[in-house]
Amino acid sequence: MDHLEVPVLIVGGGLTGLSAALFLRQQGVDCLLVERHRDTTFLTRASGINSRTMELLRNAGLEETVVGRSLQLIEGKRWRELGQPTDQIPWVVLRARNLADIKQAMIVEEPSLDMSDVSPTRSQWCGQDKLEPILRDEAVRRGADIRFHTQLESFTQHADHVEALITNRTTGEQTTVRAAYVIGADGVRSRIRQALDITSTGHGSLGKAMSVLFKADFDPVLQGRRFVISYIANPAAPGVLQTFDEDRWIFGFFCDAHRAGGDDFGPERCEQIVRTALDIPDVPLDIQLTQPWEMSHNVADAYRSGRVFLAGDAAHVHPPAGAFGANGGIQDGHNLAWKLAAVLKGWAGEELLDTYQQERHAVGAEIADQAWMRHTFRLNDDGELGAKLIDTKVVAVGHRYSSDAVAGPGYPTAIPRELTLKGEPGYRVPHLWFDKEGERVSSVDLAVDGFVLLTRQDGAAWATAAERAAATAGIPLTAHVLGTTLTDPEDSLTEATGLGSGGALLIRPDGFVAWRSDEAADDPQAALTEVLDRLLARPGRPATAQ
Template sequence: MTIHHVPVLIVGSGYAGLTAALMLSLRGVPCLLVERRATLCDHPRAHGLNLRSMELLRQVPGLEADLHRASRAAPGDNTVTIAKTVCGPVMKTMDSPGGFDTRRLSPTLMCSAGQDRVEPILLRHARMLGADIRFATELAAVSQDARGVRAALRDVASGEETTVASDYLVAGDGAGSAIRKSLGLDMAGIDGISHAVSILFEADLSIAMGGRGFLLCYLRHRDFTGAFVSCDDPDRGQLNIEYDPTREADSDFDVARCEKLVRAALGQPDLDVRILDVLPWRMSALLAERMSLGRVFLAGDAAHIMPPVGGLAGQTAIQDAVDIAWKLAMMIKGEADPALLDTYDAERRPVAQLSIARATENYVERLRQDRSDLSDAFGRVSNLDVAMSYRYRSPAISLEEPDDGSPTDDTMHPSGKPGTRLAHVLLMRDGAEISTHDLVGSNFVLLAGPLGSNWIEGARAITRRLPVPVMAYQIGVDLIDSSRLLLARTGIQPDGALLVRPDGFIAWRSLSCAADPTEALERAINSAACLAPMTHLRDPSVQRGEGFWVGTQIPERLHGE
């Protein structure tokens, strides 16, 4: 039997899978992504990429510009309202062009492109970087043990099977994840908050759009609740309508009824409408009991399902993939201990839980104020802070004491504490203006204050004997902080320093110079890469060689051929 080997196997071509393939390939790690469908989905589904996702994706050269070109709306040309109908009086405006200047928060701008436009761009860039991506290829069976993962892949058209051995598996196979189920991982939360259909249609939207670039209107119509979203094609729109499954079925939404609903939602009873697609779906708020087991990592909807209100679901999937990708890359390259992979669940699962709670609260506030039973205090954390400033806590983060336990940082007033996102500050390097976020992506980054030369010397000494690559910069020497904002937004003194991870999160901070900067920095780097001695959290059953199976066809032998 011929067995092909690849370091990372990825299942699913949604946001999670494509981003994982993109970010692994960016870091030079070979990967194979398989998708059972013949092509990407052409239904818009999610709309928009928030600032945090764009910060992460812009690490890929040329990707940021391509994403903005894919959107009909210019950056910042976004309108979000609540109304009874799209063309009727506005009950509340939540966002409007120029309503919120984000330039002090991030080096990038939000992109309003729909998922049908974003995914082909992610696919193209991933392939350009070397990712092997195969459509019409399904996962027939898979097992894992302490040595790796074996998968039987089946060509959907021919039925021919191939066995692939990989070191790790990223499961981005969606809400009904067969891989998650095969692992025996349950989902906790509320299953079936509501049922809905997504109607994709063509019509003359000139009156509804009123010259706006992007429009999202939450509808509190007398006959239904839902949302209208503009698409990147000028005469296309997407309408989501809730329905009661005890009184109606998906089949009740035929073409004639969908046309009627579109006219009612827009408030244009005589509008000529052409229905393109009707996609039934169920809104839930669910989180897997674990996001990793052994060598398998759940990402996106395979790990968490949340109401698509407030734009958090797709972003959480992208950010899952970025997190596991840089950690897998370091592990595969021998730059980190396997314990670093255990931090994926420790860091991402609480963020997913927070995002689910905030998305559910968005649903209550914007659409269903009668569903206060779904609301809780955890969900009332600021939507901006949940989207931009979620915090990480894990053995790879050198937390400071006391820890206030807050799930987020303050986006408008960043603290610089370990486990928080590095603040955006404009700097000068070699005569060019850059953001602090332009420094991160490939390696760990040490930022030392203007009196922190001892940290730089320590970094030079340490990187000669540690496997972890670190780029070191001193303010006033390598970087010019003409605005003098960096110290204030990171909390360090002129002789202090901080260590930033490839994902732009602060792993460690020293407010001022330590008695022995080299020793302190070595401890920090070891901790950030989980190289220091610590308790491993791997599942003991996997270390004993017990695997898992998915699919109905299980090879008689997957090991020792």
């Protein structure tokens, strides 16, 4: 039997696990990923990639690749005004009685694609079948050890490591793996979550569903109209129709709505349901796949147990309405990756890892609720629920953290009602365009591999102090004095944040503001040393921010 030692073992090779591997390698941390399936998924499934996730992929050098493989989307309003350009598809959610009705259907949601005021990126529609290979290939290129058709058999936690047994399902060969930490990204039915006896809270199962992948030519019916998702409100066979690619579609429906016809949902039965729902008795259909699944709403009560962490669907699962699931999993992986890197490289204390639970559990629970409310509202047009929905733009980039890794006040909710990015601790840094050696760079792009301190020339003492404090502690930190290493001709930093004279912003490796001071300090190096030690739970310092 082979033996292997690795800093981080990742179990699960979907979007969450693959992105975690990518982000760990981006931080210079070795990792092994095992996935029981033979390859990445061939189903589109999660497709909506929001601007916050695109920021993370942009900082990993993948923005251009993802955009190139995505459907080209335009605002629903422009779609109507321009008369549906044939080379672009609007990201809209429609309510229609059948396929033909889509031409006149009411648009009930129009997530904004224009994020230029808050992000250097824009949302994309890139199916999971396209995004997973992108993440895998880049993670491997950066040095990640990724093994498909390999499954986790068991694991045991010890004081300073986790001992795991994995099996190559092709050869039967087994390997023992000694890892400092384990990330459980093994999906809705997570064996890791079950082994840890971690309970979940939520509405539970919302129903058994079926997804039908089929090929069809709908042009004669749609007459040139195109869309991404359409809610089909046909009383005889309600469901959701989604674009897969140029000539293939996915129709999803709850099985209970068709239980009277029997429990067999084979290809013939599914074809009958699709024809009834879309009212297309004579259009040729080529059924290529039928896949059952269960829609549910649950959030794990703990994201960490010792040296094992849950991420993605293993930690939170909810209806697909809003396209929040994959984004949440990718962002889980990024939040965890930089913190694991900090601890493994010795510039942060073990307690920093507790802030993964503090930050991502609160966000995950509230986003799961937003998804459940969207799903229920779309089905029932419940006005009371509709009033509780928070704009997708706010959910995507406006969430905030209250944790020991943020030096600021705690917030009553993780997702505010309004979008307020003003450089406050716990929020993602506001998107501002600076000039760096003749190139345009966003403030969101600055903090990738370490901390960044931003200040103006009257706060230059903060920059010098930050570099000295970080060098002494071995913390990766870059200080930028606007007007020197970066230029800000419009003084956008002051306008956006209200930063006082001589003030400074400290930005974490995930782009979130960790601390700010609106004025100078008598001893800036001592002040920053205390802040960094506290935020990073460095030995001998209190872990709780004040």
